[in-house]
Amino acid sequence: MHRLGACLTFALSLTMLAACGEPAAPPPTAEEAPAAPEAPLEETTPQTLADILDAQPQETQARYAHRHPKETLEFIGIEPGMTVVEALPGGGWYSKILLPYLGSDGQLIGADYPFAIWPLFGGFATPEFIEGKKTWVTDWTAGAEEWRGASDAPVSAFVYGELPEEVKGSADAVLLVRALHNLARFDAEGAFLQQVIQDSFDVLRPGGIAGIVQHEARPDMPDEWASGANGYLKKDFVIAAMQQAGFEYVASSDVNNNPNDMPTESDFVWRLPPSFQTSRDNEELKAEMEAIGESNRMTLKFIKPAA
Secondary structure (H helix, E strand, O other): OOHHHHHHHHHHHHHHHOOOOOOOOOOOOOOOOOOOOOOOOOOOOOOOOHHHOOOOOOOOOOHHHHHHHHHHHHHHOOOOOOOEEOOOOOOOOOOOHHHHHHHHEEEEEEOOOOOOHHHHHOOOOOOHHHHHHHHHHHHHHHHHHHHOOOOOOOOEEEEEEOOHHHHHEEEEEEEOOOOOOHHHHHHHHHHHHHHHHHHHHHHHHEEEEEEEEEEEEOOOOOOOOOOOOOOOOHHHHHHHHHHHHHOOOEEEEEOOOOOOOOOOOOOOHHHEEEEOOOOOOOOOHHHHHHHOOOOEEEEEEOOOOOO
8 A cells, every 4th residue: 555655646746747837748740741842933924015015005005006016026027035226216115015025035225316417407406405415325225224124125225327346246136117217308418328227237147137117208209309308208219228238128018008198299297196297286187187197108128138
């Protein structure tokens, strides 16, 4: 009995210790199950040109019926990953489409008119405006950076007539969209048209593409009227100027043709939308211009011959 009491007393002491918070030995655990394998990282699907166009703001999309960006870029042959020079990019109507379409493997290079052409415009080309053109490369690049998304093409810029040596032979394509008429208009004062076309040739790699969209004059219009001063040029004139610089003519497309645009010798292209220069205070005339639509345009493709 004495021995049994001692055992009971010892057991009771252990019970009390456990009740007072002494840790009990942890029970044996089963081997942990292996962690589930991590799901593979989802690949980012590149945006299609259609997706990018659908994502543009309404004021941009409102011009699609006249400018046909999808058909134009596909005809010229612009593809993701290309290095593309965009002449006279301005506020970025095409740039904001090209940046996501070219993607991070591509590059967008803005190119402005030669500096010496700006004083010839008069009007809007005030001394302050011309002074600002001295910093256009850095100013435009900074502005374009604000348009870029994380996976968009990087941007840079140059001024025609000042093509950097390191850029020569680097581009896959040059886009000259409604950019040639003023060069032709002032060509006698500085050979600006030849200069821009030559720089466009030099910046391309062998086999590179030049795409042109330009207000087109009818063949029966006088050459003097179709000199660029009214915004229009003749297709034969543009083709000859490109071939003179060494380009090979590939093809033309009617995607930007507008048979409703039938200017007379007293008309200029800026009577039409989006400028409406002759009808801003005349709603009836403005409606007539709106019904015509944007200008009749040639759409041409050239190639720099392979070396």
